[in-house]
Amino acid sequence: MQITGTFIDEISHDIPHQNWGREEWDRDFGYMKAVGIDTVIMIRSGYRRFITYPSAFLQKQYGCYAPPVDLVEMFLELADKHGLKFYFGLYDSGHYWDTGNLQDEIDANRFVIDEVWKQYGHFKSFGGWYLSMEISRKTKGATNAFRTLGQQCKDVSGGLPTFISPWIDGKKAVMAATSQLSKEDAVSLRQHEEEWSEIFDGLQGSVDAVAFQDGHIDYHELEDFFAINKKMADRFGLQCWTNAESFDRDMPIKFLPIKFEKLRLKLEAARKAGYDKAITFEFSHFMSPQSAYLQAGHLYNRYKEYLQSLR
Amino acid sequence: MQITGTFIDEISHDIPHQNWGREEWDRDFGYMKAVGIDTVIMIRSGYRRFITYPSAFLQKQYGCYAPPVDLVEMFLELADKHGLKFYFGLYDSGHYWDTGNLQDEIDANRFVIDEVWKQYGHFKSFGGWYLSMEISRKTKGATNAFRTLGQQCKDVSGGLPTFISPWIDGKKAVMAATSQLSKEDAVSLRQHEEEWSEIFDGLQGSVDAVAFQDGHIDYHELEDFFAINKKMADRFGLQCWTNAESFDRDMPIKFLPIKFEKLRLKLEAARKAGYDKAITFEFSHFMSPQSAYLQAGHLYNRYKEYLQSLR
Amino acid sequence: MQITGTFIDEISHDIPHQNWGREEWDRDFGYMKAVGIDTVIMIRSGYRRFITYPSAFLQKQYGCYAPPVDLVEMFLELADKHGLKFYFGLYDSGHYWDTGNLQDEIDANRFVIDEVWKQYGHFKSFGGWYLSMEISRKTKGATNAFRTLGQQCKDVSGGLPTFISPWIDGKKAVMAATSQLSKEDAVSLRQHEEEWSEIFDGLQGSVDAVAFQDGHIDYHELEDFFAINKKMADRFGLQCWTNAESFDRDMPIKFLPIKFEKLRLKLEAARKAGYDKAITFEFSHFMSPQSAYLQAGHLYNRYKEYLQSLR
Numbered sequence: 001m002q003i004t005g006t007f008i009d010e011i012s013h014d015i016p017h018q019n020w021g022r023e024e025w026d027r028d029f030g031y032m033k034a035v036g037i038d039t040v041i042m043i044r045s046g047y048r049r050f051i052t053y054p055s056a057f058l059q060k061q062y063g064c065y066a067p068p069v070d071l072v073e074m075f076l077e078l079a080d081k082h083g084l085k086f087y088f089g090l091y092d093s094g095h096y097w098d099t100g101n102l103q104d105e106i107d108a109n110r111f112v113i114d115e116v117w118k119q120y121g122h123f124k125s126f127g128g129w130y131l132s133m134e135i136s137r138k139t140k141g142a143t144n145a146f147r148t149l150g151q152q153c154k155d156v157s158g159g160l161p162t163f164i165s166p167w168i169d170g171k172k173a174v175m176a177a178t179s180q181l182s183k184e185d186a187v188s189l190r191q192h193e194e195e196w197s198e199i200f201d202g203l204q205g206s207v208d209a210v211a212f213q214d215g216h217i218d219y220h221e222l223e224d225f226f227a228i229n230k231k232m233a234d235r236f237g238l239q240c241w242t243n244a245e246s247f248d249r250d251m252p253i254k255f256l257p258i259k260f261e262k263l264r265l266k267l268e269a270a271r272k273a274g275y276d277k278a279i280t281f282e283f284s285h286f287m288s289p290q291s292a293y294l295q296a297g298h299l300y301n302r303y304k305e306y307l308q309s310l311r
Numbered sequence: 312m313q314i315t316g317t318f319i320d321e322i323s324h325d326i327p328h329q330n331w332g333r334e335e336w337d338r339d340f341g342y343m344k345a346v347g348i349d350t351v352i353m354i355r356s357g358y359r360r361f362i363t364y365p366s367a368f369l370q371k372q373y374g375c376y377a378p379p380v381d382l383v384e385m386f387l388e389l390a391d392k393h394g395l396k397f398y399f400g401l402y403d404s405g406h407y408w409d410t411g412n413l414q415d416e417i418d419a420n421r422f423v424i425d426e427v428w429k430q431y432g433h434f435k436s437f438g439g440w441y442l443s444m445e446i447s448r449k450t451k452g453a454t455n456a457f458r459t460l461g462q463q464c465k466d467v468s469g470g471l472p473t474f475i476s477p478w479i480d481g482k483k484a485v486m487a488a489t490s491q492l493s494k495e496d497a498v499s500l501r502q503h504e505e506e507w508s509e510i511f512d513g514l515q516g517s518v519d520a521v522a523f524q525d526g527h528i529d530y531h532e533l534e535d536f537f538a539i540n541k542k543m544a545d546r547f548g549l550q551c552w553t554n555a556e557s558f559d560r561d562m563p564i565k566f567l568p569i570k571f572e573k574l575r576l577k578l579e580a581a582r583k584a585g586y587d588k589a590i591t592f593e594f595s596h597f598m599s600p601q602s603a604y605l606q607a608g609h610l611y612n613r614y615k616e617y618l619q620s621l622r
Numbered sequence: 623m624q625i626t627g628t629f630i631d632e633i634s635h636d637i638p639h640q641n642w643g644r645e646e647w648d649r650d651f652g653y654m655k656a657v658g659i660d661t662v663i664m665i666r667s668g669y670r671r672f673i674t675y676p677s678a679f680l681q682k683q684y685g686c687y688a689p690p691v692d693l694v695e696m697f698l699e700l701a702d703k704h705g706l707k708f709y710f711g712l713y714d715s716g717h718y719w720d721t722g723n724l725q726d727e728i729d730a731n732r733f734v735i736d737e738v739w740k741q742y743g744h745f746k747s748f749g750g751w752y753l754s755m756e757i758s759r760k761t762k763g764a765t766n767a768f769r770t771l772g773q774q775c776k777d778v779s780g781g782l783p784t785f786i787s788p789w790i791d792g793k794k795a796v797m798a799a800t801s802q803l804s805k806e807d808a809v810s811l812r813q814h815e816e817e818w819s820e821i822f823d824g825l826q827g828s829v830d831a832v833a834f835q836d837g838h839i840d841y842h843e844l845e846d847f848f849a850i851n852k853k854m855a856d857r858f859g860l861q862c863w864t865n866a867e868s869f870d871r872d873m874p875i876k877f878l879p880i881k882f883e884k885l886r887l888k889l890e891a892a893r894k895a896g897y898d899k900a901i902t903f904e905f906s907h908f909m910s911p912q913s914a915y916l917q918a919g920h921l922y923n924r925y926k927e928y929l930q931s932l933r
Binding site for chain 2: 012014015016017018019020021024049050063065067068176177178179253254255291292294
Binding site for chain 1: 634636637638639640641642643646671672685687689690798799800801875876877913914916
């Protein structure tokens with residue numbers, strides 16, 4: 001199963017920044033292309049006061065800082081140059097995490113979507129939208145909000161595709177800023193299917209693909225969960241992608257590149273389940289030959305050998 | 312706002328060692344010089360049993376280990392060579408942290424200051440003293456101790472300048488060896504001003520500059536706190552420096568180089584407040600092109616571009 | 623005191639993987655050899671479902687994943703090539719950690735030992751066995767199990783040597799996956815001697831060497847603990863090795879390469895106590911010039927200078 005998409009984690013919650021400039025990004029898009037990646041997904045356009053493009057709206061309304069570089073423009077130009085599709089990730093004001101109220105996210109993004117499409121919609125590589133709030137089964141009440149956001153993205157852009165990347169509430173679903181590695185009260189297969197069927201039912205028509213994060217369950221659980229995900233996606237007319245995490249959740253340093261054997265287990269499970277596409281979180285820190293984590297360059301080499309073995 | 316000084320964190324509490332020899336330090340002083348750094352500050356001459364120079368006194372009195380290299384001599388020689396000023400950071404026995412009693416630190420450093428000045432005072436680059444114990448508002452009782460130490464440094468060295476680098480008791484003032492990133496009970500602006508006015512009043516004459524660490528408050532709080540710091544410094548005749556932390560306090564890995572955008576926000580806030588000088592903690596791990604953290608080299612490049620944009 | 627052995631930490635509990643292929647391992651064995659290492663110890667042949675060689679038994683009986691590479695074969699071939707001795711570390715099913723029952727480890731390894739000796743016993747470099755379960759004083763009840771396993775290794779292989787590498791239950795004996803650095807209830811010298819004498823008594827004849835991990839006590843405690851370890855080893859006819867940890871236990875990032883000064887203190891303590899051999903955990907992450915942690919390459923250089931100074 002080949003990885004054909006990657007997130008770009010500028011505006012990060014938990015991955016230290018590499019401080020790359022245009023030159024490094026240009027080179028990285030080349031490294032991506034060389035292993036078959038055709039899609040880059042900017043994970044979010046902003047989080048609280050940090051934003052990726054000089055949004056007049058967000059600076060005025062949310063007190064956001066003027067960004068030193070227009071990353072959206074840069075990524076789109078580089079995506080054009082390298083022939084990649086670019087997905088735009090919505091803004092996360094952080095208010096939902098503070099108050100439990102999603103209305104604010106809807107209101108903010110109504111403006112963001114319009115603003116962004118007006119400024120950047122003409123780029124050839126602008127290929128879709130990523131509904132960036134990461135949901136899990138506990139966010140069922142949020143289905144309406146996601147449908148609204150997805151619909152808005154489609155309406156403004158002539159129906160460009162949208163996707164979400166939720167997590168499975170498995171044993172490794174713990175906060176990054178704790179020293180814990182796992183928890184006891186993981187979701188069962190049956191609960192997972194019940195709850196996500198309800199969510200997917202509510203999202204029909206406004207979301208085109210679901211890319212479950214693959215790192216919260218144990219490796220021997222992959223097969224069962226992936227089979228259910230595929231079944232549900234088929235039932236509700238969604239494309240079934242896997243978000244193959246290329247960082248290691250099992251280690252005290254949160255987070256460094258994953259051991260290749262683990263990535264391979266996860267990709268193989270997605271292949272067996274008949275998934276439509278694999279994307280990764282994310283190439284530039286965890287798989288790139290120029291990553292500050294040198295393990296990433298070795299992972300790149302191991303992954304290339306794996307691709308060759310598939311031919 | 313240009314960074315013109317950096318700590319050197321040999322004898323570290325929380326930053327893993329790079330195991331550099333003289334060759335690497337020589338090269339690093341060159342990298343510093345190239346971006347306008349004129350001052351290096353050895354953060355402490357010792358902590359508990361680990362020391363930076365072969366002090367007969369500390370080995371005998373505190374059971375300190377014989378250091379493999381005389382770092383003080385090496386740094387002074389290299390500072391001479393590169394035309395940098397060297398500040399000497401006092402010894403921290405650790406007893407204060409264990410017992411709450413500062414008398415021991417005063418006693419130990421009385422000897423250290425004499426010993427060091429006798430051995431190294433002749434170096435052209437020996438330019439000042441750093442009162443290395445990091446205080447916050449909770450350490451008000453310690454004002455006398457700091458005055459005594461600062462006075463002693465000045466007396467022995469013909470009045471060489473002294474400075475302190477306290478922290479603001481803000482929301483990010485949490486221990487490095489916990490997984491927490493923030494806390495609830497942060498200090499208010501009013502409390503901050505009241506308590507530090509009292510401390511600065513007690514330090515007059517023995518301390519020449521205060522360099523508040525800039526990483527414990529949120530970015531949108533910088534302007535208000537910096538304005539107060541400058542006002543207080545002016546009132547009590549201190550130079551107002553900023554200690555611009557070049558590591559990222561917002562990430563689970565404690566600590567890797569900061570995102571350039573954040574460093575820029577902090578430097579700009581210091582500039583707007585009319586600060587006298589910017590130093591950083593610290594160049595060699597977090598901003599150096601030869602740092603083991605490759606993000607640091609990219610930060611160096613982004614910072615150089617920023618300097619060029621200021622011209 | 624020269625380090626002449628190193629663990630190889632493939633199948634790791636807590637050290638992120640470097641994703642090396644055969645080329646990197648070949649080069650690393652060369653780097654080891656160049657500083658006098660004559661022994662490599664594969665720390666464990668498997669942990670739970672991850673294994674180092676395609677064991678039919680473990681895949682069938684324990685649901686282990688088919689490994690992408692036969693690491694045992696590769697390490698033995700490279701050890702042959704570079705003239706190193708290879709020690710094989712036993713399998714750890716993880717069941718003991720879950721249930722407190724060691725019988726399962728004995729049963730599993732009975733098969734593993736036979737299988738491995740049959741498949742790989744002909745390699746010239748196959749030089750011994752490592753009883754991989756890390757025990758401490760709290761595991762006294764396990765003495766029988768270890769005797770059984772050690773005996774089995776010897777019986778099948780014509781008496782090849784075996785060793786263990788327990789930890790001292792000192793102040794730094796805390797879990798890697800917590801943010802803590804130390805604890806209060808450390809073992810006393812007297813308890814340590816009492817309890818380990820009992821354990822060593824039970825292991826006589828089936829274990830040839832004990833290599834206590836040297837990182838759980840403070841540096842000024844090394845001398846006393848090492849003297850007792852040597853005394854006990856002599857009394858019970860064991861070789862006394864030190865497992866010189868080359869990672870730093872005193873830092874919030876768990877774990878990066880150790881400060882050379884600390885490693886030197888530990889090696890010097892082992893030398894003074896008359897230890898027979900020093901091994902390290904472990905060369906490839908923490909001392910290798912090609913480690914992803916660039917501090918390791920500098921440690922390699924400092925260590926080489928130290929070796930030269932001993933001549």
